[in-house]
Amino acid sequence: MSQLFNALWIEEDAAQHFQRRIIQRSIDDLPAGEVLIEVHWSSLNYKDALSATGNKGVTRHYPHTPGIDAAGIIVETQHPDWQVGDPVIVTGHDLGMNTSGGYGRYVRVPASWLVRCPENLSLQTAMLYGTAGLTAAISVYRLRQHAILPQNGEILVTGASGGVGSIGVGLLAHLGYRVVAATGKPEAKPLLERLGAHRIIGREELIDLSPRPLLKARWAGVLDTVGGDILATALKSVDYAGAVTCCGLVSAAEFATSVFPFILRGITLIGVESVEFPADERAILWTLMANEWRFPELESLMTVTDLETLNTVYIDKILHGQVQGRVVVKLA
Known part of the structure; x- marks a missing residue:
């Protein structure tokens, strides 16, 4: 599959300065993995902003696409537990750190990183939660x-x-x-x-x-x-x-x-760490967050943005402590 898609791209120049821009990438250039996901929504975390500004304690090698959260639909799978069309959530593991992340329309990851999105939870709300x-x-x-x-x-x-x-x-x-x-x-x-x-x-x-x-x-x-x-x-x-x-x-x-x-x-x-949190307990908590633990004012925390405004506005805002609640990024 040679389809192109938009992604946030962080590059390091010869003077070790970092620049970020929106580019078109090819699905063929994504890393190996058992499952290809079309990302519909992502979110902004402090760690994403660090990766997007060249922090090598988060991301060792550039160029790179950040985004430690992604929620979307499976479009290709090589794993028997997952089917094309399944709605899934990916948070933690190496996504967006040293593996191409959720600030691109597609990600390819190991099947063990996936959590099935609960029936009562939209992909957008899943990213309102996010990491x-x-x-x-x-x-x-x-x-x-x-x-x-x-x-x-x-x-x-x-x-x-x-x-x-x-x-x-x-x-x-x-x-x-x-x-x-x-x-x-x-x-x-x-x-x-x-x-x-x-x-x-x-x-x-x-x-x-x-x-x-x-x-x-x-x-x-x-x-x-x-x-x-x-x-x-x-x-x-x-x-x-x-x-x-x-x-x-x-x-x-x-x-x-x-x-x-x-x-x-x-x-x-x-x-408390969520990166390698066990898969069985992770699934339990996502089900609780979709149901008994979902609180009425959750949506009041949400600011929705696109990839371009994420790049030009919100990455800098979160680094300067100017974000309240959660910034959710629309990819699809």
């Missing part, structure tokens, strides 16, 4: 596995106006939790109120740089998306037998803490 939604869902799933339930007390969500944070707020509120949403963006307050936040606080309230090993217990659990000093303070502020999920580093990758929250309050720090 951010899956990460938020894994965080909630892990908190519930550690018996952090609505009756235990308030749940703190940090970075609440971002993709993971905003979906986390909506999901937890929908499940009956009293959510305290922390954000450095006062303009995000109306959005967080619509999503069901019980209280909204500024992120400066969550930074304690004192040498005290423990603070007053405030939270039954924490969904942290930012890391750094905010995560360190959250660990000192969790109630007995509480749990903290950690999935991001927007504030900082490093944080300083002590063993006291763990040995005196018995708290648990849970690392």
